[in-house]
Amino acid sequence: MSVTAAAGFTAAGVGAGLKPSGRDLALVVNTGPEKHAAAVFTTNRVAAAPVLWSQQAIDDGRAEAVVLNSGGANACTGPEGFADTHATAEHVAEALELSAQDVLVCSTGLIGTRLDMEALLPGVDAAVGALSDDAVSGEAAADAIRTTDSVAKTSQAAGTGFTVGGMAKGAGMLAPGMATMLSVVTTDAVIAPADLDAALREAVRVSFDRADSDGCMSTNDTVVAMASGANSDAVDLAEFQAALTAVCRDLAAQLIADAEGAAHEIAITTVRAASEADAETAGRAVARSNLFKTAIFGRDPNWGRILSAVGTTDVAFDPATIDVAVNGVTICRSGGIGEDRELVDLSGRQVEVTIDLKAGDAEATILTNDLTHDYVHENSAYSS
Amino acid sequence: MSVTAAAGFTAAGVGAGLKPSGRDLALVVNTGPEKHAAAVFTTNRVAAAPVLWSQQAIDDGRAEAVVLNSGGANACTGPEGFADTHATAEHVAEALELSAQDVLVCSTGLIGTRLDMEALLPGVDAAVGALSDDAVSGEAAADAIRTTDSVAKTSQAAGTGFTVGGMAKGAGMLAPGMATMLSVVTTDAVIAPADLDAALREAVRVSFDRADSDGCMSTNDTVVAMASGANSDAVDLAEFQAALTAVCRDLAAQLIADAEGAAHEIAITTVRAASEADAETAGRAVARSNLFKTAIFGRDPNWGRILSAVGTTDVAFDPATIDVAVNGVTICRSGGIGEDRELVDLSGRQVEVTIDLKAGDAEATILTNDLTHDYVHENSAYSS
Numbered sequence: 001m002s003v004t005a006a007a008g009f010t011a012a013g014v015g016a017g018l019k020p021s022g023r024d025l026a027l028v029v030n031t032g033p034e035k036h037a038a039a040v041f042t043t044n045r046v047a048a049a050p051v052l053w054s055q056q057a058i059d060d061g062r063a064e065a066v067v068l069n070s071g072g073a074n075a076c077t078g079p080e081g082f083a084d085t086h087a088t089a090e091h092v093a094e095a096l097e098l099s100a101q102d103v104l105v106c107s108t109g110l111i112g113t114r115l116d117m118e119a120l121l122p123g124v125d126a127a128v129g130a131l132s133d134d135a136v137s138g139e140a141a142a143d144a145i146r147t148t149d150s151v152a153k154t155s156q157a158a159g160t161g162f163t164v165g166g167m168a169k170g171a172g173m174l175a176p177g178m179a180t181m182l183s184v185v186t187t188d189a190v191i192a193p194a195d196l197d198a199a200l201r202e203a204v205r206v207s208f209d210r211a212d213s214d215g216c217m218s219t220n221d222t223v224v225a226m227a228s229g230a231n232s233d234a235v236d237l238a239e240f241q242a243a244l245t246a247v248c249r250d251l252a253a254q255l256i257a258d259a260e261g262a263a264h265e266i267a268i269t270t271v272r273a274a275s276e277a278d279a280e281t282a283g284r285a286v287a288r289s290n291l292f293k294t295a296i297f298g299r300d301p302n303w304g305r306i307l308s309a310v311g312t313t314d315v316a317f318d319p320a321t322i323d324v325a326v327n328g329v330t331i332c333r334s335g336g337i338g339e340d341r342e343l344v345d346l347s348g349r350q351v352e353v354t355i356d357l358k359a360g361d362a363e364a365t366i367l368t369n370d371l372t373h374d375y376v377h378e379n380s381a382y383s384s
Numbered sequence: 385m386s387v388t389a390a391a392g393f394t395a396a397g398v399g400a401g402l403k404p405s406g407r408d409l410a411l412v413v414n415t416g417p418e419k420h421a422a423a424v425f426t427t428n429r430v431a432a433a434p435v436l437w438s439q440q441a442i443d444d445g446r447a448e449a450v451v452l453n454s455g456g457a458n459a460c461t462g463p464e465g466f467a468d469t470h471a472t473a474e475h476v477a478e479a480l481e482l483s484a485q486d487v488l489v490c491s492t493g494l495i496g497t498r499l500d501m502e503a504l505l506p507g508v509d510a511a512v513g514a515l516s517d518d519a520v521s522g523e524a525a526a527d528a529i530r531t532t533d534s535v536a537k538t539s540q541a542a543g544t545g546f547t548v549g550g551m552a553k554g555a556g557m558l559a560p561g562m563a564t565m566l567s568v569v570t571t572d573a574v575i576a577p578a579d580l581d582a583a584l585r586e587a588v589r590v591s592f593d594r595a596d597s598d599g600c601m602s603t604n605d606t607v608v609a610m611a612s613g614a615n616s617d618a619v620d621l622a623e624f625q626a627a628l629t630a631v632c633r634d635l636a637a638q639l640i641a642d643a644e645g646a647a648h649e650i651a652i653t654t655v656r657a658a659s660e661a662d663a664e665t666a667g668r669a670v671a672r673s674n675l676f677k678t679a680i681f682g683r684d685p686n687w688g689r690i691l692s693a694v695g696t697t698d699v700a701f702d703p704a705t706i707d708v709a710v711n712g713v714t715i716c717r718s719g720g721i722g723e724d725r726e727l728v729d730l731s732g733r734q735v736e737v738t739i740d741l742k743a744g745d746a747e748a749t750i751l752t753n754d755l756t757h758d759y760v761h762e763n764s765a766y767s768s
Contacts, residue, residue: 046695046703046719076691078704078720111688112721216675217696219688290674290755291600291763298764304495304603307460311430312601319430320462335430336462337496371674371764373757379675380682380755 002138002154003028005165007188008228012130013140016123018071018109018116023144025120026068027127028184029096034229037063038197039104040204042221048075049085050105051220057089057101058224061193064102066184066224067092067127068145069120070169072109075219084115091121095128106182106222108147108169142167145182148378150258155250157243161233162189164243168208168251181208183223183251188231189240199241200225207248210280211256211367214375215288223248253367261378262369264296266351274316274360282317282355283366285309293371296351301344303332306353316359323356386522386538387412389549391572392612396514397524400507402455402493402500407528409504410452411511412568413480418613421447422581423488424588426605432459433469434489435604441473441485442608445577448486450568450608451476451511452529453504454553456493459603468499475505479512490566490606492531492553526551529566532762534642539634541627545617546573548627552635565592565639567607569631572615573624583625584609591632594664595640595751596671598759607632637751645762646753648680650735658700658744666701666739667750669693677755680735685728687716690737700743707740 003011008031016025030037039058041051057063067088074081085105093100107115130137142152146169156165168183191199204223225244256265268286273279286292289309295302303324311319324332329343351370369375387395395412402408414421423442425435441447451472458465469489477484491499514521526536530553540549552567575583588607609628640649652670657663670676673693679686687708695703708716713727735754753759 044692044695045697046691073688076688076716076720078718081720111686111692112716114721214674216673216689217692219692219695289600290598290759294760294763297760300764302495304457304460305600307430308428308495308601308603311428311603313429319460332460332496334462336460336465337498371760373760375674376678376681376755376757376760379678380684 002142002167003165003184003186004133004135004138005156006163006186006228008032008230009186010131010133011137011141012127013144014123014126014130017119018069023140024069024071025123025127026141026144027065027131028141028186029065029131030226030228032228034190034227035062035064035102036191036193036196036227037061037225038193038200039222039224040200042218044217044219046076046219048073048107048220049077049081050074050107051222052082053085053089054104054222057104061197062102063104063226064098065092065096066104066106067124068106068182070108070145070147072107072113072115073111073220074107074115075111077114081114084117087117088120088124091124095125104224108145108182108220111219145169153251153254155247157246159239159243160236162187162231162235162240164247166247166251168255170255181218181221181255185225185244185247187227189227189235190229190232191227191235191240195237196225196227199244202241203245203248206245207252210365211252212284212287213256213259213369256367256369259369261372261375263372264349264351264370266296266353266368266370267365268353268355268368269363269365270355270357271363272360273357273362276362276364278315279362279364280366281313282310282315282357283364285313286353287366287368290371296346297370297372299346301326301331301341301346306355307332310355315357317357321358325354327352386526386551387549387568387570388517388519388522389540390547390570390612392416392614393570394515394517395521395525396511397528398507398510398514401503402453407524408453408455409507409511410525410528411449411515412525412570413449413515414610414612416612418574418611419446419448419486420575420577420580420611421445421609422577422584423606423608424584426602428601428603430460430603432457432491432604433461433465434458434491435606436466437469437473438488438606441488445581446486447488447610448482449476449480450488450490451508452490452566454492454529454531456491456497456499457495457604458491458499459495461498465498468501471501472504472508475508479509488608492529492566492604495603529553537635537638539631541630543623543627544620546571546615546619546624548631550631550635552639554639565602565605567635569609569628571611573611573619574613574616575611575619575624579621580609580611583628586625587629587632590629591636594749595636596668597640597643597753640751640753643753645756645759647756648733648735648754650680650737650752650754651749652737652739652752653747653749654739654741655747656744657741657746660746660748662699663746663748664750665697666694666699666741667748669697670737671750671752674755680730681754681756683730685710685715685725685730690739691716694739699741701741705742709738711736
């Protein structure tokens, strides 16, 4: 149901001609009555023009529309690229009779090339004309932000007096290029901008931030949340947080699952860590080890590569007591040889790695993929 | 000429049967008159048994022999593995009538399996019997520490009154498993242990530490330097430093050049950095970007992936002024589109990336490889 699942939103997805074929321009509009919004952006210091624009536009906790394009990241394009983003926002604002300051812009695709504005601006007009609050339009918007994603990603959840809907693109191992992920999440909840902002940051922290397909940080990553207040019931903040987090986690899992280059989806859960940060750090170190990722591709439960990755971090653990299990088999016990590695079945697509640090009671799960021939092929054969 | 190039050293390389075929056990002995030594080890907290042993054995700045084996890393093998290392040192000590505390041990191969001591100890006896100061023995030692290295790596340099010789194994993209690199460097210089230690640390810092084939840190990395004092001439420390650094740099370049999985050897030079540390950090971030490395494999000068990697660091630079050149073509100028990327020729094996941070006058070069199908194949098809 995507971004139109919640009341108070219209959406559209059209083909503007930025890509050789298919849809490439999406528009999501908050029809209110409230126009609250929050956003989280890439921390990459080389931020794309649309990120720089949207960062200042969201400053007041208010947004009425998000326009998103695939077919070009508009990153590293200098003042001209920023002018293109500005012109896009102005064009949307004029067509919808809004202030450009209430229009967020997201772009995804190749870095270092200008957008074809002569195609993009008419595309905006087409999208405005196609806006609707029906499910089909929500799906079309989710489709239009795909780059090499094999499927559109959407999710929704509901709580007492509210619905949360969302869409996302990218990540996985093939898609990313650098423009790894964009996501728009909508809700009809009545929620203050500050509460929406806090809820979004918490949801992103435990979802998108823990999906690490290849360790490469995008110049364009953006997650936008918009609240229309169209459902006038009071909302319980904890319940809203749970629903928002569920949608973000579902979308993050879909990003990892759509890694065409990947042969395995890997969940690395670190338990009994001294802190949640430690658990995340340990899991991320393993997720970023090419040697671990190629071993999983080769169906080799090479736990030495897991320990070796954890050993590069500063998390609290004793190399002489750490345990590691892969798909339920504790092949490393007390830092040494455990159960027979031949017992580990890696023939399926799902891989569960459990790292027991024995240093506390915190835990976290990082989602990643294996490193495969197809990853190399996708990312070497196509400029993205 | 390897480790026997300097006067005062004997060496041997034999086949003990730890690997299916070929040599797998090397011995290097300092015949004096001085027995000064220094060593640098992996900073991985999951350090192999031979690393733990050698760290305490080198503490007094003295070593008379180094025994090295391929065919097993003896890492994550618990107290039993440490006992195996200890037994190896004791065996060498008995055969050579030394103290075991003057015997360093290095191992390389698969993590998490015990060494075959019934093969290893007789191999030590065979190596002792084969010790010689001739060139052939030095080459045999270099050969015996190979894992999947396609060639043995040796180097030498000379200065006024001294010679430096060295051997190394591993690294590159295929070899590593986790047991990435071992190196032994010998000299006949008269040099105090503290001076030797300082010189080795500086040499390693600008050589092996800047060869980053896949970002994975070994549990077994060890670089040993031994000084026999067999050449009684006084040595100029600066000249010695230059020779030692030259040997380490030559060996590091050979490691990167022997990456069978690699199709390109990439030198990433960061110039006009605020500090040498900044230059190293920027280069290392690029060297560890799988997206950059796959792009080079695909002969795609995708400079967006370079900027994106630099943007993840905290080094001093302005995204609006940075320049990037690949093989002499400045394809990114002032953070935006520079010369035509079609002008970049990536058909050769050597790739020079220059990142101009415009933030100071420091520079550093990181050596790496591209990420190829063969890397995935080597590291998924074989447990290492």
